[in-house]
Amino acid sequence: MGGEEGASRIVLPGDVVFDLAAQAQNKVLRLGSGLSQDADRVVAIKAGRLNHAKSKLWVEGSQKRYIPSAEDSVIGIVIDRRAEEFLVDLNAPVLGLLPILSFEGATRKNIPNLKEGAVVYGRVVKAHRDISPALSCLDASGKGSGYGPLKEGYLFECSTGLARSLLGTPTYPVLEALGKSLAFEIAVGVNGRVWVKSDAPATTVLVSNAIINSECLSAAQQHILVQKLLQAAK
Structure with missing residues (x-):
């Protein structure tokens, strides 16, 4: 299974996700959570989705518990x-x-x-x-x-998978939809915590509810969710 980075695919413990022997000598690879080096191989040590951003590889599941990794x-x-x-x-x-x-x-x-x-x-x-x-x-x-x-605002927890999606590129659909109609500040930690702040408590609650309920929805469904929440708030 090894040999290529294989980003954005499901892996299981023991799967080889990268062959270091075939890696370009001038390329630096950083390993995040869920991965371990075994000689010239990078092996998954937990089940989840293999993600790749620039030079970093990590496995992301939907667990609540966070395992610290450098640069997170x-x-x-x-x-x-x-x-x-x-x-x-x-x-x-x-x-x-x-x-x-x-x-x-x-x-x-x-x-x-x-x-x-x-x-x-x-x-x-x-x-x-x-x-x-x-x-x-x-x-x-x-x-x-x-x-x-982070002063004032509202802090809530979510899965680490949702947190990484919120930080992904391009903009996570629910944040894109919310940003078109509402003014708010947001900070997302890959450890499964989200902080939201706005001038109106009702806006903070709406944004938080939209994010929490977006995890299992498609992009189109996330936009529909935001529109329903905005209409209900009028």
């Missing part, structure tokens, strides 16, 4: 603070560690005052199985780029 954008909830870092719940088997200086403009005299329960949008910098992942609210160039505390 995630939404975390602060549960405690230590001297040099915040402890962050990522809906994962282990807590994430977010250094107090890993925010844009942060200094020893200007540290974000994040209380227990604060919501943050960050990036996984390092991740190893059974070890707390290292997080940052800076991109690879050291800029905020949208990362940081």
Whole structure:
């Protein structure tokens, strides 16, 4: 089965999804969740859909539990603070560690005052199985780029599969349909969390309901869903 990247197909544990021996020497391949390297082969270690974005491969199922992977954008909830870092719940088997200086403009005299329960949008910098992942609210160039505390708004959970679909390209149909009629902010973490904020609570509820109910619908059905919700809100 190995030899090609085989993106967007269903794989089972043990399936060979990539042959590293046949890989171009100047190409870097990053492995995400659900995959493991076995000598010159990349093997699936869980069932799901094999996805490929730029140089990254991962297997995405519809599980609720998130397995951290480097470069993932995630939404975390602060549960405690230590001297040099915040402890962050990522809906994962282990807590994430977010250094107090890993925010844009942060200094020893200007540290974000994040209380227990604060919501943050960050990036996984390092991740190893059974070890707390290292997080940052800076991109690879050291800029905020949208990362940081998420103030106010509404946070809800979904499957990791839906979360990745919302982040996909082209724009997920339900977001495209909502954006044509409503003004709102959204942040999506691949760890199965979505944050929505708008000027009107009714808009926030409508957007959240549309997203939650879109997972098993086709693009056309998602557009119909949004139209029905908009009509019901009038």
